[in-house]
Amino acid sequence: MAKTDPKKEKLLIQVLKKIPIFNGLALSQVRKILALCAHKSYAPGDTVCESGTAPDEMFVLLSGEVGIITHEGLKVATVLPVTMVGEMGVMTGQPRVATVEVTKPSAMFVIQKMQFDAVLRDDDDIRSKVYRAIIRSEERRVGKECRSRWS
Numbered sequence: 001m002a003k004t005d006p007k008k009e010k011l012l013i014q015v016l017k018k019i020p021i022f023n024g025l026a027l028s029q030v031r032k033i034l035a036l037c038a039h040k041s042y043a044p045g046d047t048v049c050e051s052g053t054a055p056d057e058m059f060v061l062l063s064g065e066v067g068i069i070t071h072e073g074l075k076v077a078t079v080l081p082v083t084m085v086g087e088m089g090v091m092t093g094q095p096r097v098a099t100v101e102v103t104k105p106s107a108m109f110v111i112q113k114m115q116f117d118a119v120l121r122d123d124d125d126i127r128s129k130v131y132r133a134i135i136r137s138e139e140r141r142v143g144k145e146c147r148s149r150w151s
Contacts, residue, residue: 018082019060021133029126032119037109048100055089055096056113064106069099090116091134
């Protein structure tokens with residue numbers, strides 16, 4: 001990401017810290033992640049990523065709205081800012097399980113898998129914090145599913 005003014009950088013850091021996998025990181029670590037981010041705008045109807053494709057990047061929805069669509073074409077979720085999309089594929093290397101389609105004009109940060117993997121490989125502390133955050137997130141999701149099934 002290009003050098004930004006300090007006020008804008010502070011705002012962007014606050015945005016990234018709202019993302020569960022990044023909110024446990026120290027300021028210097030969030031700056032490393034911010035340096036990986038490329039800003040991109042999308043129009044309604046644009047496909048951000050497609051089911052079955054390789055997970056080469058993940059996205060932070062900054063503004064707008066996207067829909068999550070199964071490979072059968074069923075819209076199963078609407079995603080609003082500030083939310084990460086595509087991170088599980090980037091973390092696991094598994095093909096995308098859904099298509100992400102823009103429903104309202106949107107702005108996103110795009111983080112390339114190869115660059116993110118390099119940061120995780122080179123910084124044990126960031127890797128540990130990100131993995132712990134993902135485990136906590138999945139633990140909450142599974143717990144929620146179990147409670148709804150058994151209530």
